[in-house]
Amino acid sequence: MKCIQCGTDNTLKDRTSAYGRCKNCQHPFVFEPTSMGNAKITDPMFAKAIADLSANGTLFFTPKQFFYFIENRGRTKSATPLAALLFIFVVLNIWGFGFIGGLLMIVMGGSKLAFPIALILINLAFIATLYYSSQSSRGNYHSRKQAARGLQAIGGITLVAGSLSGLLIYHSLPLAVIAVTLGILAIVLGRLQLSKQSKIAQTLLITQDQFGYWLTRWQQVNGPIEKMLSPPQQDASPVPVTSDITAYSFDRLVVCDRPEMAQLLIANNFHFENNCAILSITGYPPTIFNTTMEMLRRNPDLKVYALHDCTAQGIGLVHHLRSSPDWFPDRNIAVIDVGLSPRQILSTPGIFVQNSVMAANAAKQMPPEVRQLLSPDEIAWLEAGNFVELESFTPQRLIHVLNRGIAGSRELEDSRDGGIIFLGDSGGYYASDSFG
Numbered sequence: 001m002k003c004i005q006c007g008t009d010n011t012l013k014d015r016t017s018a019y020g021r022c023k024n025c026q027h028p029f030v031f032e033p034t035s036m037g038n039a040k041i042t043d044p045m046f047a048k049a050i051a052d053l054s055a056n057g058t059l060f061f062t063p064k065q066f067f068y069f070i071e072n073r074g075r076t077k078s079a080t081p082l083a084a085l086l087f088i089f090v091v092l093n094i095w096g097f098g099f100i101g102g103l104l105m106i107v108m109g110g111s112k113l114a115f116p117i118a119l120i121l122i123n124l125a126f127i128a129t130l131y132y133s134s135q136s137s138r139g140n141y142h143s144r145k146q147a148a149r150g151l152q153a154i155g156g157i158t159l160v161a162g163s164l165s166g167l168l169i170y171h172s173l174p175l176a177v178i179a180v181t182l183g184i185l186a187i188v189l190g191r192l193q194l195s196k197q198s199k200i201a202q203t204l205l206i207t208q209d210q211f212g213y214w215l216t217r218w219q220q221v222n223g224p225i226e227k228m229l230s231p232p233q234q235d236a237s238p239v240p241v242t243s244d245i246t247a248y249s250f251d252r253l254v255v256c257d258r259p260e261m262a263q264l265l266i267a268n269n270f271h272f273e274n275n276c277a278i279l280s281i282t283g284y285p286p287t288i289f290n291t292t293m294e295m296l297r298r299n300p301d302l303k304v305y306a307l308h309d310c311t312a313q314g315i316g317l318v319h320h321l322r323s324s325p326d327w328f329p330d331r332n333i334a335v336i337d338v339g340l341s342p343r344q345i346l347s348t349p350g351i352f353v354q355n356s357v358m359a360a361n362a363a364k365q366m367p368p369e370v371r372q373l374l375s376p377d378e379i380a381w382l383e384a385g386n387f388v389e390l391e392s393f394t395p396q397r398l399i400h401v402l403n404r405g406i407a408g409s410r411e412l413e414d415s416r417d418g419g420i421i422f423l424g425d426s427g428g429y430y431a432s433d434s435f436g
Helices: 012-017 043-053 063-074 082-107 114-134 141-169 173-195 208-222 259-267 270-274 289-296 312-323 342-347 357-364 376-383 395-408 412-418
Strands: 252-256 277-280 303-307 334-339 420-422 429-432
Touching: 043 063, 043 208, 063 208, 082 114, 082 141, 114 141, 114 173, 141 173, 252 259, 252 270, 259 270, 259 277, 259 395, 270 277, 270 395, 277 289, 303 312, 303 395, 312 334, 312 357, 334 395, 342 376, 357 376, 395 429
Parallel strands: 252 277, 252 303, 303 334, 334 429
Antiparallel strands: 420 429
C-alpha cells in the first residue's frame, strides 16, 4: 500500500515492522486492508474517494454521501466479462468431463452414463451459481446484470451442444431432453433476472458506525476533510434584511425534504448559478427562511421544484407544498417534482435501492392525495419496502439532475420535449420523467 504522504510503497511486512507507519516518512496508515475482512479499504482508495466525490476539490458533499460513495467503492468494482464467464464454463465442462466423470465411472461400476451425468451436475451448479449472483444484494447492478446475461449465453450453448451430444454421441433421447431442459431453464432464468434488476434492493456491506470510526480516524491522522459539510444548523436566529432586498423576488425555488440537501446545494452555489432560492421543508436555512418566503410569494410566475428522497415521506413533499397554507396552495404556481420517484428508479438502471420493513409500513400509510400521483407499479414498489436516498448520489449527479429539471420546465406548455410530464388531474403538478 502506498503512503499518501510521500508515495512510498509499503508491504505488509514494512507496515508491521514500522508499527502501522510508512517506512520512509513515518506517516501513520489509517487502514490495514489485511485485517478488515470483506471491506478492503486502503489509504490511497480513501483519499481518491474524497477527490472523486468532490470533483477534485470543487464540490462540497455531505458525510452520508461519502458513506454511500465508500460503500459503492467497496463492492465488486467490475463485473466478470461475458467472455470470461463462457471461458470458465467451457473449462469446467472439459475438466468435469474428465475428472468428475472418471470418479463417477468408478462409483457407477464403469457405466458410460457417468460422463454425461458429470456434465449435467456441473451445468446445474454453474446455472445455480450465476442465478445466485444475478440476484445477490451484495453485488452491484453491473455484476448482477452480467451474471444474468451469462445465464442466457450458457443456456444457448447447453441447448444446442447438449442436445446434439445426447443424440449424436450417446444416441440417447433422454439425455438430449435433459440438455434442452437445462438450456431453456438457464435462458428463462437469465431473461427473468434481467427484467427485474432495477427492483433488487442492496444490502449495506459497511455500517454507519464503522464508517464513522474510519472518518474520525482519518481526520485525526490527515486533518479535516475540506469539502465535507458539517451537520446543518437548524436553530440559528433570523438575520435582519433591508427593505430594498426584500422587494426583490425569485422566479424559481428548490424545496428539499431534508436540510442536508438544501445545505449541499447552497454550499455549491447552485442558487447563484441558477438565480433561484433554496429552502428545506423544515425551514432551512433558518436565518433567512421567513424573509425568502415573503419574497417568493410576491411572484405569481414562480416555479417550485421539489427534490426529495424516494420514500413515502419524501414523495409526500409535493402534496404538502400544494396543500399547506404555509407554502403554495395557489394553483397558478407550478410545482415540479424533480425526484426521486419510483417511476424514475424503475426506468434508470444502477440506482442504489434499499429495503426495510419501516419503509414498507410508511408506504402503506400514504394518504390518498399522495397515492393519486403514483401509478400502481410505483405504489407496489414502495409498499414492498423499497426506498432510495438522495445522498446515495454524488453532488455532481444531483446538480446535473436539477439543472436538467429546470431547463426542461422553462416552457411547461411544451414540457414533454423537456422531460417534464403533467400528472393527470392533479392541477399544477408536474414531474421529471427521469433522474438525469
